[in-house]
Amino acid sequence: MLKLLTGALSVEQVQIPIADLPPQLDGLRLVQLSDFHFDGIRLSSAMLDQAIATCNAAQPDLILLTGDFITDNPQPIHNLAPRLQALTSRSGTFAVLGNHDIRYQHSRAEVAQALQAVGVEVLWNQVVYPVGSGLAIVGLADYWSSEFDPAAVLNAIPATTPRLVLSHNPDTAEILQRWRVDLQLSGHTHGGQVYFPGIGNMAHHVSAFYRGLPKPAKRWIPLLKACASTMKHWEWAQGLHHFGTNQLYVNRGLGTYLPGRINCPPEVTVITLVRSAATHPAP
Numbered sequence: 001m002l003k004l005l006t007g008a009l010s011v012e013q014v015q016i017p018i019a020d021l022p023p024q025l026d027g028l029r030l031v032q033l034s035d036f037h038f039d040g041i042r043l044s045s046a047m048l049d050q051a052i053a054t055c056n057a058a059q060p061d062l063i064l065l066t067g068d069f070i071t072d073n074p075q076p077i078h079n080l081a082p083r084l085q086a087l088t089s090r091s092g093t094f095a096v097l098g099n100h101d102i103r104y105q106h107s108r109a110e111v112a113q114a115l116q117a118v119g120v121e122v123l124w125n126q127v128v129y130p131v132g133s134g135l136a137i138v139g140l141a142d143y144w145s146s147e148f149d150p151a152a153v154l155n156a157i158p159a160t161t162p163r164l165v166l167s168h169n170p171d172t173a174e175i176l177q178r179w180r181v182d183l184q185l186s187g188h189t190h191g192g193q194v195y196f197p198g199i200g201n202m203a204h205h206v207s208a209f210y211r212g213l214p215k216p217a218k219r220w221i222p223l224l225k226a227c228a229s230t231m232k233h234w235e236w237a238q239g240l241h242h243f244g245t246n247q248l249y250v251n252r253g254l255g256t257y258l259p260g261r262i263n264c265p266p267e268v269t270v271i272t273l274v275r276s277a278a279t280h281p282a283p
């Protein structure tokens with residue numbers, strides 16, 4: 001297997017205040033895993049095993065998977081899904097699909113069915129209440145599919161009920177500002193993969209450079225185009241971001257693309273929800 005520079009797996013511990021969180025859900029523990037790209041090249045079996053063990057050691061209430069299980073052909077999902085069966089939690093594993101999981105016409109059904117078969121519930125513009133009616137878990141269709149449709153599902157949730165929203169692509173946070181989203185969990189960016197302190201993630205700079213180029217020049221640099229078209233808001237490439245009362249957390253993912261990662265290690269996120277003193281303002 002091609003050995004990509006990734007850095008050691010990093011565990012990020014995050015505490016998120018949630019308005020209107022019922023007292024019995026105070027301290028609810030979630031683990032987020034994202035962007036596996038488990039195709040024999042971009043994520044090693046050893047690191048996948050380590051991520052699963054780290055997740056289980058956190059003894060989560062819920063496990064949330066935010067897409068890009070595979071890269072191109074969906075076949076590798078049949079290697080990944082049985083391994084994900086080892087994930088353990090009190091109230092279940094929930095997932096959304098990413099742009100790579102729906103790349104070909106047959107991909108979406110093949111990836112979703114393989115995950116469902118091992119007990120991972122795949123959400124596509126759906127809401128579930130695995131820890132009770134006091135917390136909604138929403139999973140959206142991928143932003144780049146023609147079916148991304150947050151309105152119906154978010155409008156169906158009572159205004160006073162806090163909600164987590166799984167959405168693979170963090171650019172959706174811009175649209176989701178129209179709704180109450182206590183916490184959006186996303187991936188897709190791999191954190192930008194190359195990060196220099198004081199400078200930031202290189203994908204952000206490369207994209208800004210590309211967008212500033214005159215049109216004829218753009219045609220000659222497809223790699224820069226790929227970077228610029230992956231994300232609009234590269235400044236949200238990792239970590240926690242706030243939009244009024246909405247919160248977005250972006251996981252750096254587990255899989256790695258060329259040229260590898262610098263100062264941007266693969267991530268397992270352990271999130272603890274705590275009751276916020278504030279109640280959410282009425283819409």
Ligand SMILES: [Fe+2]
Pocket residue numbers: 068098099100168187188189
């Ligand atoms: Fe993606």
